[in-house]
Amino acid sequence: MSTNYSGAGKLPVNVVIIGGGFGGLETALSLKNLLPSTVRITLVDRGEYHSFIPSIHEVVSGAVRARDIQIPLALILGLAGIEFVCDEVLSLDAKSKKVLASSGVLDYDYVVVSSGAENNFYGVQGAETFSHRFRSPEDAERIHSDLGSLLTDRKRVCSVVIAGGGTEGVEVAGEVLDLIRGRGYGPDLNAGKLTLTLIHGQDNLLPGFPVKAQEFSREYLLRKGVTILTGNRIAEVRQDSVILDSGVRHDMSMLIWTGGIQPSRLIRELPLTKDPNGWLKVTDRLHSPDDESVYGVGDIISIYADDRPLSLTRLAYHAMDQALIASMNINSRLQGRRQVGYSPKDKPQLVSLGREMGIYAYKDRVLSGPWVVLLKKAVQAKHLMTYLTKPGFAPVTSRIPGQEFRHLLRILSPL
Ligand SMILES: Cc1cc2nc3c(=O)[nH]c(=O)nc-3n(C[C@H](O)[C@H](O)[C@H](O)COP(=O)(O)OP(=O)(O)OC[C@H]3O[C@@H](n4cnc5c(N)ncnc54)[C@H](O)[C@@H]3O)c2cc1C
Incomplete structure (x- = not known):
């Protein structure tokens, strides 16, 4: 028998976020800041951790271990007062506003889909x-x-x-x-x-x-x-x-x-409009044009402003900016205010070529040197640190179990 995660005493507004990556985690914490405490926010991810994906290449050489670039979602969300469900989402029923996961069902008033992309093998045999x-x-x-x-x-x-x-x-x-x-x-x-x-x-x-x-x-x-x-x-x-x-x-x-990369089966099978490559189509308000209670952020979306597609590379910092706009727009909807449009902002890109060399590229400016690798590590540390200092988190670090606390200290000092 399936579990109803939402429980019997349903609160006036339920927001469900699918995915605890760059887009999803940022959405959850931004919503927590913006929305009244009566709103129930639940994040569901099939994995236990938020991972700093831009650093996974370092795991290949052994410079860091997988756990060194991961923070536990249950801990971060729990301390912020956000519910976490570790489960695989199978589908979304937009008509009845339900997220169907492998061992339960979540009711929602708003859902933010941020489940990321998967490898594209382009049908190459083998x-x-x-x-x-x-x-x-x-x-x-x-x-x-x-x-x-x-x-x-x-x-x-x-x-x-x-x-x-x-x-x-x-x-x-x-x-x-x-x-x-x-x-x-x-x-x-x-x-x-x-x-x-x-x-x-x-x-x-x-x-x-x-x-x-x-x-x-x-x-x-x-x-x-x-x-x-x-x-x-x-x-x-x-x-x-x-x-x-x-x-x-x-x-x-x-x-x-x-x-x-390509959209996962979950996105391909969503009963909502997609772009020609199967990504979820959203307006520049970041909701589906078919259903204003379904928002999308991060790699899964294709943004159309005035019905023209925005050209956008799928990057972590765009996912985080979109998370903020989607959260503001959900808040505006609840308060009967106008929603704001998203427009992408260029930021520098850092590419490492092993531990001794990296490339910094911003617009037409290109610089290189070993310092780029250090800069990349500093960005990683800042990203993870931000989640430790979000409101509601800092005063309660003493509640972090000893083992996790030592782990967090270690990953926050990668330099
Ligand atoms: C090797 C590599 C290097 C990169 N380097 C950079 C870089 O230097 N700079 C940069 O800006 N970007 C970089 N990117 C891109 C960046 O990682 C992505 O743009 C970003 O992760 C997108 O965020 P997201 O929230 O959309 O998805 P993700 O961060 O991928 O998160 C998706 C989450 O959804 C969960 N999920 C997926 N399906 C389900 C399901 N069915 N049920 C439940 N949970 C589910 C996953 O477990 C995951 O936690 C890199 C990507 C890769 C692969």
């Missing part, structure tokens, strides 16, 4: 079966462990392939290099027995970045011994090789797939 995914700290830990095992046998010929040359592909290449060097391999990469190849469908790495950043990343990785194949798509993946669309076969001991 890709899903024979690749290592790279979307979560757990994926990165698996890569670290499997790559470590491969590297223990020096007699073995080993070919590591990275699919995709966007931010994720370039960053993971830098970390794989660090892991290889950390295992004592010299610049000759075990007399050529070990190869690292990055395969990218477009002509330039880091699409969307200024040319200077694209060229810098290419030259840096080439200099460190990475083979870069641009303008090449993977047409098929087999257990021990990848076949390019040119027909060329490339040996592969391990394939790390970073090539693109």
Whole structure:
């Protein structure tokens, strides 16, 4: 029998948030700040942790562990007075305003969907079966462990392939290099027995970045011994090789797939309008054009202002800005006030190429140096620290169990 999480004594307004990532957690805490205490706010996530995804590449080299970039949702939300349900959301019934999870049902007056994206294998035969995914700290830990095992046998010929040359592909290449060097391999990469190849469908790495950043990343990785194949798509993946669309076969001991994202089944099956690629269509007020009680933030949305799509890269800082606008608009709806429109703000992007080099890109400005890696760590620390200092949290740190408190202290001092 299913549980009704909302319980018998239903409060006047129930807000349910799906996903505790960048968009969802920020929405929950912003709503808590804005809405009266009588409003019941519930966040549901299938996992126990909020993860700082932009740092998962560091888990690949072993510079940090998965738990070092995660904070427990139950703790953060519990201390802020927000309910947390750890469960997988299966679907949304917009007509009866219910979120259906695997072991219960949540009633809502407003729902904010922020369940993120998943790897896109573009229907490439064998890709899903024979690749290592790279979307979560757990994926990165698996890569670290499997790559470590491969590297223990020096007699073995080993070919590591990275699919995709966007931010994720370039960053993971830098970390794989660090892991290889950390295992004592010299610049000759075990007399050529070990190869690292990055395969990218477009002509330039880091699409969307200024040319200077694209060229810098290419030259840096080439200099460190990475083979870069641009303008090449993977047409098929087999257990021990990848076949390019040119027909060329490339040996592969391990394939790390970073090539693109797509909406999950939950989003594809939502009974609401999507864009041509299956992302949830929202207005610039960030609600569905079909249903003003369904808001969307983060990677899952495609924003249309005056029925024209806004061009927007799917990034954590956009998800957090959208969370604030969606929260303000839910508050305005409840108070009968006008809602505000969202317009994206450009912010600097930081790309690391291993622990010794990084690229800072803001509009046309491109800078590089090891300091970018430190800056990225500082951003991570600030992000996690923010959730410890949100109203209602700071005075109650003494209530954090000892083990968790030590863990939080450790992850807040990554420099
Ligand atoms: C390797 C990598 C590096 C990146 N680097 C950067 C960077 O440097 N800067 C930057 O700005 N952005 C970066 N991004 C992008 C950024 O991580 C995303 O844009 C951001 O995480 C989107 O936030 P979100 O809330 O939409 O989704 P997410 O942060 O992915 O959160 C989604 C949450 O929903 C939960 N969930 C999903 N489905 C369900 C379900 N059915 N039921 C219950 N819960 C569910 C998940 O467990 C997860 O907690 C990077 C992404 C990757 C993969």
